Amino acid sequence: MKPKVAFFDFTCCEGCQLDTLNIEGQDLVDLVSAVDIVEFREVLTGRADRYDIAFVEGSISRESEIPRLKEIRERADIVIELGACAHIGGVNCLKNHLAMDEALEIVYGDDAGDYDTIPARPIHAVIPVDYCVPGCPINTAELLRIVKELLLGKTPELPNYPVCVECKMAGNVCVFELGRSCLGPVTRAGCNAICVTAGRHCWGCRGLVDDPNIDSQKDVLEKYGLTVDQVVEKFKIYNTYTEVAR
Amino acid sequence: MSSFDIHVHHVTRVEGHGNVLVNATDGRLEEVRWEVVESPRLFEAMLRGRHYSDVQHIASRICGICSIAHSTASLHASEAALGVSVSEQTRLLRRLLFNAEILESHVLHAYCLAAPDFFGVGSVIPLIDTHKEVVVRAMTLKRLAYRIAELLAGRKTHPISCIVGGFAKLPDLEKLAEVGDALVDALDDFDATVELFKTIAVPDFERETEYVALKDPDGYAFTSGDIASSDAGIVPIDEYRSVANEFCVPHSTAKYTRNKREAYQVGALARFNLNHEQLLPRAQEAAVELGLKAPCHNPFKITVAQVVEAVHAAEDSIRLIDRLLETGVQEEPEVTEIRPGRGVGAVEAPRGTLFHEYSYDEDGILTDANCVIPTNQNHNNIQHDMEALVPAILGRPQDEIRRTLEMLVRAYDPCISCSTHLLQVRFIK
Numbered sequence: 001m002k003p004k005v006a007f008f009d010f011t012c013c014e015g016c017q018l019d020t021l022n023i024e025g026q027d028l029v030d031l032v033s034a035v036d037i038v039e040f041r042e043v044l045t046g047r048a049d050r051y052d053i054a055f056v057e058g059s060i061s062r063e064s065e066i067p068r069l070k071e072i073r074e075r076a077d078i079v080i081e082l083g084a085c086a087h088i089g090g091v092n093c094l095k096n097h098l099a100m101d102e103a104l105e106i107v108y109g110d111d112a113g114d115y116d117t118i119p120a121r122p123i124h125a126v127i128p129v130d131y132c133v134p135g136c137p138i139n140t141a142e143l144l145r146i147v148k149e150l151l152l153g154k155t156p157e158l159p160n161y162p163v164c165v166e167c168k169m170a171g172n173v174c175v176f177e178l179g180r181s182c183l184g185p186v187t188r189a190g191c192n193a194i195c196v197t198a199g200r201h202c203w204g205c206r207g208l209v210d211d212p213n214i215d216s217q218k219d220v221l222e223k224y225g226l227t228v229d230q231v232v233e234k235f236k237i238y239n240t241y242t243e244v245a246r
Numbered sequence: 247m248s249s250f251d252i253h254v255h256h257v258t259r260v261e262g263h264g265n266v267l268v269n270a271t272d273g274r275l276e277e278v279r280w281e282v283v284e285s286p287r288l289f290e291a292m293l294r295g296r297h298y299s300d301v302q303h304i305a306s307r308i309c310g311i312c313s314i315a316h317s318t319a320s321l322h323a324s325e326a327a328l329g330v331s332v333s334e335q336t337r338l339l340r341r342l343l344f345n346a347e348i349l350e351s352h353v354l355h356a357y358c359l360a361a362p363d364f365f366g367v368g369s370v371i372p373l374i375d376t377h378k379e380v381v382v383r384a385m386t387l388k389r390l391a392y393r394i395a396e397l398l399a400g401r402k403t404h405p406i407s408c409i410v411g412g413f414a415k416l417p418d419l420e421k422l423a424e425v426g427d428a429l430v431d432a433l434d435d436f437d438a439t440v441e442l443f444k445t446i447a448v449p450d451f452e453r454e455t456e457y458v459a460l461k462d463p464d465g466y467a468f469t470s471g472d473i474a475s476s477d478a479g480i481v482p483i484d485e486y487r488s489v490a491n492e493f494c495v496p497h498s499t500a501k502y503t504r505n506k507r508e509a510y511q512v513g514a515l516a517r518f519n520l521n522h523e524q525l526l527p528r529a530q531e532a533a534v535e536l537g538l539k540a541p542c543h544n545p546f547k548i549t550v551a552q553v554v555e556a557v558h559a560a561e562d563s564i565r566l567i568d569r570l571l572e573t574g575v576q577e578e579p580e581v582t583e584i585r586p587g588r589g590v591g592a593v594e595a596p597r598g599t600l601f602h603e604y605s606y607d608e609d610g611i612l613t614d615a616n617c618v619i620p621t622n623q624n625h626n627n628i629q630h631d632m633e634a635l636v637p638a639i640l641g642r643p644q645d646e647i648r649r650t651l652e653m654l655v656r657a658y659d660p661c662i663s664c665s666t667h668l669l670q671v672r673f674i675k
Contacts, residue, residue: 011287015310015403021358022392022402028385032371040369061287091307094292102291117288137310137403198400198407199414203303237300 003052003151006039007082008072010065011092011120012058015137016083023140031144034151050075053150056129057082059092061120073127078150081123082143084136088207089241091136092120096240122241131156136205136238139191159189160210163202167193175201176224181231185220186212205238250644264660266632266651270640278636280629280655293604293615298324298410298584301612305602306404308617311354313404314347314395315595316602318469319617323602324410326589328610330581336412337469339575342566343398343408344469344593345559350391350402351596352514352552352559355659356443357384360549363653364446380442383435387556390425390432394563397421411581419571426567429560433528436557440532443553448546448657449650453634455543455627456510458489459517460594466517466524466558468594474520476541477506483592486601490618502626503618509626512598513658514551515542526565529558545631548657552596584610595620597659621660628658 007017017040023031038048054076060069073079084090096119123129131150133143146156163184167174170193175182183204184196195202221231235243249271265281289308293301305320306313318340325332357380358370365373374381392402397417399405407415461480462471473481473489481489490503504510518525518533522540525533533539533554538547588605598620605614631654639647 013307013310013313015307015313018310018354019403021354022388029374032374037371091292091304092287094304095288097295098291136307137401194400195406200406200409233297234300237304 002034002036004038004048004050005035005053005055005147006037006048006051006072006076007055008039008057010056010058010069010086010123011061012083012085012090014057016057016133016135019137019140020143023144027144031147035147051077053078053080053147055080055082055133056086056123059085059089059120059122060118060126061092061095062116062118064116066126069123069126078131079123079127079129080146081129081132083138084134084205084207084238085120086123087132087134088239089120089122089125090205090238093240094237096120097236120241125241132158134158134188134206135191136203139194142190161189162209162212163187163189163191163193163196163206165189166191167196167202170197172196176220176226179224181221181224181226181234183231183234185217186214201234203237204235207239208242264655266648266655268636268647268651273640275637275640278629278632280625280632290615290617293612296612298328298606298610298612301604302408302410303404305617308619310403311351312347312595312597312600314343314399314402315593315600316617317405317408318344319591319593319595319600319602320604321408321410322469322591322593323589323604324591324606326591327587327604327606328410328581328584328589329587330411330584332412333578335570335573335575335578338566338570339398339413339417340408341469342563342570343395343405345563345566346391346394346398346402348468348559348596349556349563350388350395351659352556353384353387353391353439355596356439356549356552356556357381359659360653360656361442361446363649363656383438387432387435387439390428393428394425397425412578416575416577419575422567423571426564426571429564429567432560436528436532436560439553440535440557443550444536448544448550449653450544451546451631451635451638452543453545453631454541455630456506457516457519457541458505458510458512458599458623459520460592460599461521466521466526466562471592473592473599475505475510476516476519477510483590483601486590486592486603486618490601490623492618492622503623504626509630510623511545511627512620512623513548514555514596515545515548516598517594518542518551518554525554525558526561528561529554532557545627545654546657548659552659588614597621598623621658624658624660628655628660 009017054072056079060066081087085092133146149156166189167184172193175196180201182201184202186208187202187204188206188209190206221228251269253267267279269277293304296304301324302317302320306317308316362369370381395402395405399407407413457476459474460467460471461474473483473486489505491505492503519540536550538550538554586606586608590601590603592599592601600620601618603616604612607613639650
């Protein structure tokens with residue numbers, strides 16, 4: 001029996017699911033032949049009762065999503081958070097800085113009373129989860145590695161060193177040297193520092209490494225004449241939930 | 247006569263969540279309703295208080311499938327508000343990046359989301375065994391679009407390098423030439439795509455509506471132009487609110503819109519109806535081959551118009567790359583001077599006209615945002631199509647009614663996650 005794999009989405013942009021369709025040609029064919037994709041609303045019509053692996057994309061941001069998520073947990077052997085919204089709350093949690101009625105009023109005006117919305121949370125804040133695929137969006141090579149390891153009965157591990165390590169290997173000039181702030185020193189690697197390579201800075205979308213060296217980050221900021229506030233504003237974009245939890 | 251209720255909860259093979267509800271008593275239609283049930287995302291509230299250098303990054307996350315469209319509309323709105331002008335080089339690079347998304351999104355929709363209905367299967371996956379060459383072609387074309395975006399912006403989903411004022415990193419010209427060659431090689435695949443969609447029959451249904459799209463005298467508009475309407479003529483993008491007229495409806499987290507009549511349509515067919523004369527030669531030929539003639543009032547043919555536009559996007563990309571290779575690309579200075587103000591950005595996202603409007607203070611901090619999303623502008627039109635379509639097919643088996651309504655919704659290629667601020671068919675018993 002091929003393992004049954006399902007994809008589910010909650011509050012998100014669905015970009016991580018779409019990127020799974022961009023796994024390159026033969027790898028995608030191999031993946032589809034190694035597993036039985038039983039639910040993937042965005043690409044297929046079909047439903048199943050049990051899943052060996054359930055990927056969950058998105059944050060939980062309304063009451064009605066909670067029972068649906070709990071049912072997925074009951075039906076699945078392994079639950080994997082897919083992408084930053086599921087893993088760390090991601091950009092959805094930016095609304096948590098506002099009172100919910102205030103946020104609704106900004107968007108829906110006088111009709112705001114009709115909508116169900118609660119502060120956004122990552123998936124593990126509602127149900128126990130087994131693994132995660134970080135990033136906004138995910139790195140599909142990492143997703144493929146994690147699925148392969150699970151199929152081989154291994155325990156998938158994520159890199160536990162900061163993005164700076166990969167950024168140096170990519171041969172980038174340090175963003176701080178360019179006079180801008182960057183979250184690379186505290187953010188979990190695994191993205192090959194793609195944002196710095198593309199001319200920007202690290203936004204922290206993969207979440208913090210296990211023991212972020214905050215003191216060292218402060219030293220770096222001091223050295224380059226930047227303030228903690230400047231970095232916190234950047235940090236909030238993906239890590240509001242983590243920040244509040246700490 | 248039969249009485250039945252049909253309820254499709256969370257229509258599949260669309261992006262985001264929507265329901266269709268049909269309630270019939272004694273062969274008489276009581277109610278048909280299109281419900282948008284996607285979670286409210288509240289982006290307009292989330293953008294407040296952010297610095298302009300972070301706004302594209304966050305606005306891109308409104309939608310994973312059309313993140314380049316949201317990024318481009320966002321940059322245009324920020325630049326209009328902040329008084330930043332961009333170079334011809336930036337405009338060309340942005341148009342090339344945009345073409346990559348039009349290509350990828352239309353190929354994904356036509357092959358992976360809509361085509362399974364025509365092959366009578368639930369998804370693209372069984373087609374790997376039965377029609378491998380079709381799936382491989384779709385994946386090849388999608389991959390090519392990703393390559394263009396990766397070269398210009400670091401990646402396709404949530405582009406990185408595009409910033410207020412231009413690009414944080416310029417493409418390597420050698421790689422640009424390689425992508426140009428790959429596009430020329432792929433022209434056969436586009437011909438084969440046209441051949442495939444020629445063989446596909448769509449339901450025979452027509453309902454004339456108002457068609458809205460950007461229009462630019464300089465060419466088939468995706469990233470420039472004013473708002474054109476088949477009913478009302480041309481309106482400048484700054485006056486988009488007078489066209490969109492957003493309103494809230496109780497069964498939907500997405501806002502609805504109307505302009506000159508009860509509803510209007512945006513997207514590939516609206517663009518084709520308004521701007522078909524500006525399509526490039528290969529796309530013109532493709533339209534003739536596919537039997538698509540303007541004005542076309544059959545919403546099921548949106549998919550056909552997408553195929554024509556994919557050909558156009560490939561052709562335009564080849565021309566743009568040739569031009570960029572001829573002129574070369576130059577590093578440009580970063581934006582240093584900004585002013586406070588309000589600005590509107592408009593683009594033709596794969597699914598239709600997209601507006602972002604921002605206000606900034608003197609420090610470049612966003613104080614107000616409004617986004618009007620293509621799918622939102624289509625929700626009301628989908629509802630009116632259903633009201634016209636269902637009475638005509640009410641005597642058919644329930645499964646067929648359900649399938650036809652799902653196909654109708656899918657034809658619009660709704661992108662519901664970004665429209666909330668979409669799809670279940672509930673047949674009520």
